[in-house]
Amino acid sequence: MKNLRILEASELGHGILVEADAGWVSPKDSRNEKMLREAKDMDYRNPFEFYAVLQKYDTPNRNGRTYPERILKREAENYKKAIDKGLSTSELNHPESSLIDLDRVAHLITEIWWEGNILMGKLKLLTSPGFHERGIVSTKGDQAANLMRQGVTMGVSSRGVGSLKKVGERNEVQDDFELICFDLVSSPSTPGAYLFSNPEDRTKYEENLEEEKKHNQTNGYVEKSVDLMKKLTDYLGY
Numbered sequence: 001m002k003n004l005r006i007l008e009a010s011e012l013g014h015g016i017l018v019e020a021d022a023g024w025v026s027p028k029d030s031r032n033e034k035m036l037r038e039a040k041d042m043d044y045r046n047p048f049e050f051y052a053v054l055q056k057y058d059t060p061n062r063n064g065r066t067y068p069e070r071i072l073k074r075e076a077e078n079y080k081k082a083i084d085k086g087l088s089t090s091e092l093n094h095p096e097s098s099l100i101d102l103d104r105v106a107h108l109i110t111e112i113w114w115e116g117n118i119l120m121g122k123l124k125l126l127t128s129p130g131f132h133e134r135g136i137v138s139t140k141g142d143q144a145a146n147l148m149r150q151g152v153t154m155g156v157s158s159r160g161v162g163s164l165k166k167v168g169e170r171n172e173v174q175d176d177f178e179l180i181c182f183d184l185v186s187s188p189s190t191p192g193a194y195l196f197s198n199p200e201d202r203t204k205y206e207e208n209l210e211e212e213k214k215h216n217q218t219n220g221y222v223e224k225s226v227d228l229m230k231k232l233t234d235y236l237g238y
Contacts, residue, residue, distance in 0.1 A: 004098050004161060012171060014163040018094050018183075019061055048125040048145050052156045054112065054182050055119040066170045067177075069117070075160070075179035076112060076119055083109060090123075090159075090181040092140040098161045098180060106140035106184055121182065123156075144184055157185045 006016045057072040082088045092106035111122040125148075126141035137146050147154065162177030 006094070006096065012164045012166060014176070015161070016098050017065065017158075017160050017162055017164070017173065017177070019055070019063060019065065019158045047127060048148070049110075049122060050125075051120065051122050052182075053118055054109075054121040054156060055158050057117045057119075059117060060170060064171050065164060065173060067173045071173060071175060071177055072119065073114075075177065076114070079109075079112060079179055083112065088181070089126075091183045092144050093185055094157065094159060094183050098159075100181055104140050106144045109182060123182070152186075155185045157183050159183055 004015050006018055055067065055072060055076075057067050057069040060066045079088065086108075088109040089100055089102070089105045090107055090109065091100060091104040093104075095101060095104065105126060107123045107125045109121050109123050113120050125145045126139065127145050128136070128139050128142055130136040130138055131142040131145060135146075137143055144154065158179065159181050160177055160179045163174040164171050165174055166172075
């Protein structure tokens with residue numbers, strides 16, 4: 001699996017599938033303000049914990065990929081076993097690999113559950129005593145926590161290995177898909193897929209569908225423009 005490469009958004013075939021549009025961590029969200037204020041005075045015994053939208057099935061994402069219900073539910077069940085064994089670590093940013101590098105690990109997924117077609121999860125940033133006591137950034141978990149404190153919004157992005165095939169109008173993930181983890185990234189995510197500090201405080205995920213629709217339309221225009229520009233430069237020989 002070391003030789004696999006990350007597939008581009010519109011590319012079919014077998015490789016590493018990364019999705020930077022499932023959920024996001026927003027320190028500016030009002031529901032996180034109290035948690036962040038308290039986090040500034042946290043000690044090592046009270047780690048940073050968040051809730052997030054991790055994935056969605058039967059919903060085309062911004063990479064143009066659709067994860068079928070049966071496949072994503074199967075992988076979620078397999079991932080629960082990793083959680084039970086303490087193996088559900090994830091990294092800060094996507095590596096060019098299907099393997100998890102312990103030197104880059106930033107957080108641990110501690111719970112996952114389904115709400116309709118949405119895979120929800122709880123994650124814990126793996127911060128060090130030095131970060132809590134003196135603000136020293138020495139691990140990827142410290143780095144992620146420090147970015148959150150500074151008001152940086154981070155995306156939640158799944159990483160897995162599998163194949164994509166054209167099924168009708170969709171690029172559909174195939175049965176050989178294997179979920180690896182959920183990394184933290186800087187990429188923007190699906191509007192309305194909020195991360196929050198308390199599951200009881202969540203709002204409806206559909207609240208920003210109009211915004212998402214506008215985003216998808218804009219993306220479509222941009223992709224068409226890029227495609228036309230590529231054809232033009234190819235024609236001119238640039």
